Amino acid sequence: MAFTETCTKCDGTGLLRWGVIDRPDHKKSCWDCEGVGHKTFKTSPEDRALARARAQKKRDEALLARQEKRLAKQREITGGLTFAEKQVEREAQWAEEKAKAKDVPTGKITVSGTILKVDLKDTPFGSVWKMTVKDNNGFVVWGSIPSIDGRVANCAKGDTITFSATVTPSDKDPKFGFFKRPTKAVLTESTRENRIGILDPDPEPEEFIAPHKEWNLMEDRR
Ligand SMILES: [Zn+2]
Secondary structure, eight states: OOEEEEEETTTTTEEEEEEESSSSTEEOOOOTTTTSSSSEESHHHHHHHHHHHHHHHHHHHHHHHHHHHHHHHHHHHHSSOOOHHHHHHHHHHHHHHHHHHHOOOOOEEEEEEEEEEEEEETTTEEEEEEEEEETTSEEEEEEEEOEEEEEEEETTTTOOEEEEEEEOSSSOTTTEEEEEEEOOOOOOOOOOOOOOOOTSOOOOOGGGGGOOSHHHHHHTTO
């Protein structure tokens, strides 16, 4: 048994404006029904609609399965959360940490905390090693790496450091500031295996992305 249906592309006329020129009268034949105005199927329209629905369902299920697999992998990596959930958790932690952080004081203080980043900054006087330090009071300061025993301290991300300096808060963010003339530095190197110091002859590039703008630094305090 065959099922004949009016062609929906040409509404049964067999002609289409963007059809194929293959007729003696130079009109354009419908490309879908080949100019006859109807199409013949082995199965009923209902059966074909069902088959299409089943195929779509299968595709949807396969997509869901792939997504679920990806999320399961993420949960395995983070130990329970998807990357998106982990990100939300981190951001909440950062917000909480920042809320608890004290404002950067003004004047000569002792900074004591962890180095978040070291980078080389180009200045009119040459390249200068800078560091971003998260003080134990929560605020973050940025400035030149102090000298220890007459040479620039060989510090790295993750090291802890204590030094005296003159500190000024940023105009934009009271929890972020700049320090000048650091002295009396005491450095404790972290135990991190891949610790990369500034005097390392072959540093990993990602440790050395030089942020010239304060806002880059703010992003990096994570
Ligand atoms: Zn047609």
